[in-house]
Amino acid sequence: MEREGMVQLSTGDMLRAAVAAGTEVGRKAKAVMEAGQLVSDDIVIGVVSDRLDAPDVKQGVIFDGFPRTVAQAEALDALLAEKGMELGAVVSMEVDDEALVDRVSGRFTCAKCGEGYHDTHKRPAREGVCDKCGSTEFKRRADDNAETVRERLNAYHAETAPLIDYYRAHGKLRTVDGMADINDVTAQIGTAIG
Numbered sequence: 001m002e003r004e005g006m007v008q009l010s011t012g013d014m015l016r017a018a019v020a021a022g023t024e025v026g027r028k029a030k031a032v033m034e035a036g037q038l039v040s041d042d043i044v045i046g047v048v049s050d051r052l053d054a055p056d057v058k059q060g061v062i063f064d065g066f067p068r069t070v071a072q073a074e075a076l077d078a079l080l081a082e083k084g085m086e087l088g089a090v091v092s093m094e095v096d097d098e099a100l101v102d103r104v105s106g107r108f109t110c111a112k113c114g115e116g117y118h119d120t121h122k123r124p125a126r127e128g129v130c131d132k133c134g135s136t137e138f139k140r141r142a143d144d145n146a147e148t149v150r151e152r153l154n155a156y157h158a159e160t161a162p163l164i165d166y167y168r169a170h171g172k173l174r175t176v177d178g179m180a181d182i183n184d185v186t187a188q189i190g191t192a193i194g
Helices: 011-021 024-034 041-052 070-082 097-105 146-160 162-169 182-193
Strands: 007-010 061-064 090-094 107-110 116-118 173-177
Touching: 007 011, 011 024, 011 041, 024 041, 041 070, 070 162, 090 162, 090 182, 097 107, 097 146, 146 162, 162 173, 173 182
Parallel strands: 007 061, 090 173
Antiparallel strands: 107 116
């Protein structure tokens, strides 16, 4: 979501770009990732730091899925202060866990054009045929199943949910009703980061 010149930053995308570019932090990340380990907070913060030095982020950024822990939030605060930058707002999308399990575990896409569908909320108009390109081939991500989503939610509640109190205490938290209609959610996000 780009808004008013802001650039969306995903740590996963930034890590892959740093690895591909062969930067110092990218080489460190590559070694850890090739060993099948999780990239440390220091490496993630290094990638974020490098990315925040790029000219295209001067109008601001929207972090997607970062920070994930209070330790990362504290490191981000220190990094931003060092760079003379400030965090404007943190958006918390409030969604019922079981609704989220349903949304994620029911989704699938056209294998040819990527059009998104859902088992109950958005079926193709003609069963087995993509509305957009007419393909009859569909795919699901291997991790889009109820068990994996519930495991991720457990990890979220243990590691990431404490960020809500952290950012509330810092006066940065804005909540959005993620159960609302998509146009309403979009409007709420716009107001929150406006």
